[in-house]
Amino acid sequence: MVVESVTALPTWVLLGVAAGIVASGVVALVFYLGDRLIAPGGTASDGRRHTGDERRRREIRDYLTATDVRFTEDHALGEVGVPFYLPERDVAITFDAHDYFRLEGEGVYTVLCEHEMPGRGLGRRLPFDVTEPDWGTRGGAATSAPDPVAAAFDELD
CATH class of the missing domain: 3.40.960.10 (VSR Endonuclease)
Incomplete structure (x- = not known):
C-alpha cells in the first residue's frame, strides 16, 4: 500500500524529497565539522577549547x-x-x-x-x-587586551 502511494507520486516530487534529505545531511555535516574543527571561543595554548x-x-x-x-x-x-x-x-x-x-x-x-x-x-x-580601571584609550595603546567592540567601531568609523 505504501509502495503504491509512493509510485503514484510524480517523479519531480520524489526527486525534490530526495534532494531535501541529501541537502539536510550536508548541512548537518557542515555544522558537525564546524563545531569539531573550529572552536567558537578559540583554543587555549594547552589545546583546550574555550567555552x-x-x-x-x-x-x-x-x-x-x-x-x-x-x-x-x-x-x-x-x-x-x-x-x-x-x-x-x-x-x-x-x-x-x-x-x-x-x-x-x-x-x-x-x-x-x-x-x-x-x-x-x-x-x-x-x-x-x-x-573603573584605565583600560586605555581608543587611539592609544591599551593596558589590557584590546576591546573587540571598540576595534570593530574604529574599523567601521
Missing part, C-alpha cells in the same frame, strides 16, 4: 583584579555554589538565575550576570562604588 562560561569567568576575574576587589572563586554559600564571592562586601556573583533567587533572601547581595554582559559591565551592578 562561553570560561570567557565570562576570565572577563570578570580580569575586571575584579583590575579594580583591586578581593574575591574567591567557586565559593559555597550554604547549599548554593557561586562562581565569584566578594567576602569583604558579602556579594555573590552568579550566572544562574535559580541560584540568584535562592540567595535573594539569605542576606547576601547577589549579582546575576547574563550571558551577554561583558565583564566590564559588572561595576554598574555592584552595591558599592568601584574605581
Whole structure:
C-alpha cells in the first residue's frame, strides 16, 4: 500500500524529497565539522577549547583584579555554589538565575550576570562604588587586551 502511494507520486516530487534529505545531511555535516574543527571561543595554548562560561569567568576575574576587589572563586554559600564571592562586601556573583533567587533572601547581595554582559559591565551592578580601571584609550595603546567592540567601531568609523 505504501509502495503504491509512493509510485503514484510524480517523479519531480520524489526527486525534490530526495534532494531535501541529501541537502539536510550536508548541512548537518557542515555544522558537525564546524563545531569539531573550529572552536567558537578559540583554543587555549594547552589545546583546550574555550567555552562561553570560561570567557565570562576570565572577563570578570580580569575586571575584579583590575579594580583591586578581593574575591574567591567557586565559593559555597550554604547549599548554593557561586562562581565569584566578594567576602569583604558579602556579594555573590552568579550566572544562574535559580541560584540568584535562592540567595535573594539569605542576606547576601547577589549579582546575576547574563550571558551577554561583558565583564566590564559588572561595576554598574555592584552595591558599592568601584574605581573603573584605565583600560586605555581608543587611539592609544591599551593596558589590557584590546576591546573587540571598540576595534570593530574604529574599523567601521
